[in-house]
Amino acid sequence: MDGHVDAIDDAPVTLKQKCTTADNPLLMWLSDHDEYLAEMLRMDGRGDYTSHTCCKCASAPALFQCDDCCDMQLYCGDCTVCNHLRSPTHCIKEWTGSFFMATSLKKLGLRIQLGHAISESCILPRKSSNDNFLLIDTNGIHKMAVDFCACETSQTHTKQLLRMGWFPSTTVDPRTAATFWLLHHYHILSFESKASAYEFYHSLVRISDNVGLIKKVGVLLG
Ligand SMILES: [Zn+2]
Ligand SMILES: [Zn+2]
Ligand SMILES: [Zn+2]
Structure with missing residues (x-):
């Protein structure tokens, strides 16, 4: 193998290769870094x-x-x-x-009405416990105002959540759910990473509040 590499190195260079940005992308970017930083800071306003x-x-x-x-x-x-x-x-x-x-x-x-299409209204909406539903998604943990449907043809609360694409944390009086997309995200992540469910969850807590400024959420999230 080494002999093969030596043979390639010793071969006469007949064509001069053109230097491209792919040869040293960071070096090419360095002269623009002030502009990048200015644009990022501009987004704060x-x-x-x-x-x-x-x-x-x-x-x-x-x-x-x-x-x-x-x-x-x-x-x-x-x-x-x-x-x-x-x-x-x-x-x-x-x-x-x-x-x-x-x-x-x-x-x-914003109130989320379960059991109906977005354009429909419910004649018997029922607020979730304390009107403080927690929904966990890939971009963090969200306090939401959720209304269950209590119409004559309504389904159980867990079914209403599942039909919204939200996986309830409990079967009785659910007050927390995770989106199906979040569960899929963690499933795929587990193929490539050793992050435990605990670490994954706490990374979501950090996305919501990385410095612990939102005290009430911190209490709710334990
Ligand atoms: Zn407006
Ligand atoms: Zn209804
Ligand atoms: Zn938006």
């Missing part, structure tokens, strides 16, 4: 979206931005809720006047 009115309804103050939507625009609270009827676990932040602060769709008034 409102960027191009300095208008004080919501870009959707053009009537209320534009204070809310979503960390998970592919959209850097700011919206009012009602439009933010409307934008997230199908993505209730997105992480929302509120512009305080000088910086963004984490808030939630629940605080903005």
Whole structure:
């Protein structure tokens, strides 16, 4: 094997290879790193979206931005809720006047109605215990306002959750669930990593609150 390598090394170089970015990508990037940093810091502010009115309804103050939507625009609270009827676990932040602060769709008034299609209303909605449902997803742990359906044809609470794609933590009066996508994510991760379920869960806790500033969530999460 060594002899073969020596033979290649000793071969006369007839064609001069062109140097490409793939030869040393970090070195090529180094001259641009200030620009990258400036753009990342720019995202801490409102960027191009300095208008004080919501870009959707053009009537209320534009204070809310979503960390998970592919959209850097700011919206009012009602439009933010409307934008997230199908993505209730997105992480929302509120512009305080000088910086963004984490808030939630629940605080903005989003309620999730189980047992019905999104466009349907339920005539007998029942709030989950303490109106404080915890949903665990790949982007963290979310406090949610969830209404179970108590209509005549309603299913059990666990079935209503399962039909939403949420796996309930208990079969009796469930107050916590994990999305099917999260379970799939951990299943695939377990093929490549030795992360235990405990470590995986606590990484999600950190995604939600890496420095322990949200005391109440910390208590709820144990
Ligand atoms: Zn609006
Ligand atoms: Zn979003
Ligand atoms: Zn109903």
